[in-house]
Amino acid sequence: VPCLVHDGIKVWDTLAIAEYLNEVRPKAGLMPADRRMRAHCRSICGEMHSGFASLRSALPMNIKAHFPNFPIWARAQTDIERITTIWLECLRQYDGPYLFGTLSAADAMFAPVVTRFVTYDVKLEPEIVAYSQRILALPEMQQWIADAQQEVEEIDELDAEF
Numbered sequence: 001v002p003c004l005v006h007d008g009i010k011v012w013d014t015l016a017i018a019e020y021l022n023e024v025r026p027k028a029g030l031m032p033a034d035r036r037m038r039a040h041c042r043s044i045c046g047e048m049h050s051g052f053a054s055l056r057s058a059l060p061m062n063i064k065a066h067f068p069n070f071p072i073w074a075r076a077q078t079d080i081e082r083i084t085t086i087w088l089e090c091l092r093q094y095d096g097p098y099l100f101g102t103l104s105a106a107d108a109m110f111a112p113v114v115t116r117f118v119t120y121d122v123k124l125e126p127e128i129v130a131y132s133q134r135i136l137a138l139p140e141m142q143q144w145i146a147d148a149q150q151e152v153e154e155i156d157e158l159d160a161e162f
Contacts, residue, residue: 015049018105030105037094041106044086044099048109055079059116063148070120083113084128091127097134111135115145 003012004020011020022030032038054075072080090099090106099106114132117124124132135141 014109015045018045018108022105029102030108032100032104037100040090041100041104044090044106045109047086048083048106048113052079052083052113055083055113055116059120059122061112061116062119063115063145064151065119066121067119068121070122072120072122080117080122083110084124087128087131088125091131096131098131103138107135111141114141 002014002017003010004017005011006020006024009020011017018030021028032041054073058073058076059070087099087110091097094101098104099110114135116122117132118136136145
């Protein structure tokens with residue numbers, strides 16, 4: 001669970017951290033300036049934050065692993081379809097290259113899903129593959145992936161089923 005400590009203030013929930021950072025650094029553009037876009041961004045961030053339990057359960061995050069042709073359970077596939085629908089709608093409505101045109105909290109919230117799609121060899125439409133590649137190419141993502149590759153601690157329970 002992430003925790004941000006800033007000016008003596010502790011914020012420990014992903015969505016709360018995004019909102020807090022948007023307040024203290026509004027020019028960073030974590031949330032779109034347009035009210036309608038911002039509401040949409042908050043909605044899909046909330047959906048990511050509280051939803052997709054089947055995806056999280058069936059495809060646990062493991063940046064170090066790769067499971068080609070991984071069999072995806074039906075409920076996890078339903079989550080994948082909802083996520084890719086969100087992505088396609090946003091990319092098309094806001095003219096990409098990111099979900100709300102420019103990088104936003106929504107892209108950050110969905111970045112772990114991109115790594116899951118890679119780990120479990122999820123078959124995706126070309127437009128979704130291109131978006132995923134843009135996310136993976138971000139310097140912050142490259143650093144996160146490099147750091148994850150160096151981790152020595154492993155959680156056996158997460159690999160036991162695979």
